[in-house]
Amino acid sequence: MTPIDLKQVRRDLHRIPELALHETQTHQYLKQLVMQWQQPWVTIREIPELPTALLVRVAGTDPQRTIGYRADIDALPITEATGLPFASEHAGLMHACGHDMHMTVGLGILAYFTQHQPKDNLIFFFQPAEEADYGGKRAYDLGVFTDEWRPDEFYGLHDHPGLPTGQIATRQGTLFAGTTEIHVTFTGKGGHAAYPHEAVDAVVAGAMFVNQVQTIVSRNVDPVRGGVVTLGAFHAGTVSNVIAETAHLDGTIRAFRQQDIEMMQQRVRDIVAGVALATGVTADLQLIQGGYMPVENDDTTTALFMTYMTQATDVDFSEIAPAMTGEDFGFLLQKFPGTMFWLGVGDPTHALHNAGLSPDEAALQPGVDAMVGYLNWRMMQ
Numbered sequence: 001m002t003p004i005d006l007k008q009v010r011r012d013l014h015r016i017p018e019l020a021l022h023e024t025q026t027h028q029y030l031k032q033l034v035m036q037w038q039q040p041w042v043t044i045r046e047i048p049e050l051p052t053a054l055l056v057r058v059a060g061t062d063p064q065r066t067i068g069y070r071a072d073i074d075a076l077p078i079t080e081a082t083g084l085p086f087a088s089e090h091a092g093l094m095h096a097c098g099h100d101m102h103m104t105v106g107l108g109i110l111a112y113f114t115q116h117q118p119k120d121n122l123i124f125f126f127q128p129a130e131e132a133d134y135g136g137k138r139a140y141d142l143g144v145f146t147d148e149w150r151p152d153e154f155y156g157l158h159d160h161p162g163l164p165t166g167q168i169a170t171r172q173g174t175l176f177a178g179t180t181e182i183h184v185t186f187t188g189k190g191g192h193a194a195y196p197h198e199a200v201d202a203v204v205a206g207a208m209f210v211n212q213v214q215t216i217v218s219r220n221v222d223p224v225r226g227g228v229v230t231l232g233a234f235h236a237g238t239v240s241n242v243i244a245e246t247a248h249l250d251g252t253i254r255a256f257r258q259q260d261i262e263m264m265q266q267r268v269r270d271i272v273a274g275v276a277l278a279t280g281v282t283a284d285l286q287l288i289q290g291g292y293m294p295v296e297n298d299d300t301t302t303a304l305f306m307t308y309m310t311q312a313t314d315v316d317f318s319e320i321a322p323a324m325t326g327e328d329f330g331f332l333l334q335k336f337p338g339t340m341f342w343l344g345v346g347d348p349t350h351a352l353h354n355a356g357l358s359p360d361e362a363a364l365q366p367g368v369d370a371m372v373g374y375l376n377w378r379m380m381q
């Protein structure tokens with residue numbers, strides 16, 4: 001029997017969402033739970049330079065390889081609107097991307113292998129900072145995945161509200177886009193609304209920028225390949241009769257190929273420079289890709305994964321098209337072969353990052369069972 005109540009664990013985690021690199025309560029919860037499953041073949045590891053991360057190694061009985069499994073643990077600055085009895089207790093924060101589900105499935109798999117020592121070595125990486133600040137790359141750059149903590153292959157899942165509960169889905173090749181955060185501040189000269197000629201209007205500069213970035217995808221990206229530029233925030237000004245001195249905008253660039261992402265980054269730089277020249281504002285632009293590289297599934301591990309998932313009679317599996325969501329697991333998959341996959345959580349009326357998102361907890365057990373089944377099968381190959 002697996003020593004974990006999946007639904008209870010998920011609800012406990014759902015109550016305590018924390019932002020990237022601040023997941024202290026979550027880290028403590030995970031650690032206390034894992035410590036209850038201690039066995040001579042289980043090692044818990046913390047990283048002083050990345051204190052909210054947690055790694056667990058399960059030593060195999062006759063290892064041929066080390067298999068990694070990653071679950072992300074951070075939440076979003078969204079005020080929950082689900083009305084659930086176990087809703088977020090942290091004002092303004094929510095597990096609106098399902099990382100509470102990700103952690104719970106990861107814990108379920110780990111719990112199983114603490115009780116049934118595997119043949120191969122397994123490492124579990126409970127990763128801070130997926131939504132921002134690229135915790136996977138940070139861990140890699142700190143040298144975490146070396147020596148006995150080096151995975152020969154790496155797996156990780158993301159929940160998908162649009163897929164039926166418990167369905168597993170993935171594909172060969174690119175699964176998710178690479179992304180780049182855009183942060184730009186235009187600074188002009190504030191003034192009276194009646195005297196625009198004596199001011200430099202940052203709202204006009206911001207509006208020009210919003211309009212001109214719309215040409216990047218429509219005019220510069222190969223339409224067959226696709227891409228997205230979304231500006232999610234625009235803050236400027238105070239009242240109707242004062243010309244705004246500053247405008248700050250935040251957004252994201254997305255595409256499936258790194259060369260397209262870099263071309264789009266350059267177009268954003270060009271447009272910012274053009275807006276500054278045309279309006280007289282000064283501009284401070286930051287483009288941050290961090291670890292959000294395109295998520296490229298490895299041919300070999302993905303063929304194995306899809307073979308198992310297709311043949312397993314208790315797994316509902318589908319092949320799926322790539323998505324423009326981003327994931328810093330893309331960075332780790334550049335360093336180690338592996339496979340990312342979706343787990344259906346059956347809430348088609350709410351997208352990821354929606355305040356009403358309520359993943360179906362009935363997906364937890366099939367998620368654990370599919371991955372435990374796959375790992376046991378993989379270790380016999």
Ligand SMILES: CC(=O)N[C@@H](CCC[C@H](N)C(=O)O)C(=O)O
Nearest residue numbers: 131132179180181252325326327
């Ligand atoms: C699965 C998911 O929603 N991931 C996030 C990753 C954020 C990347 C970065 N902060 C950016 O916006 O570029 C996503 O928004 O896709």
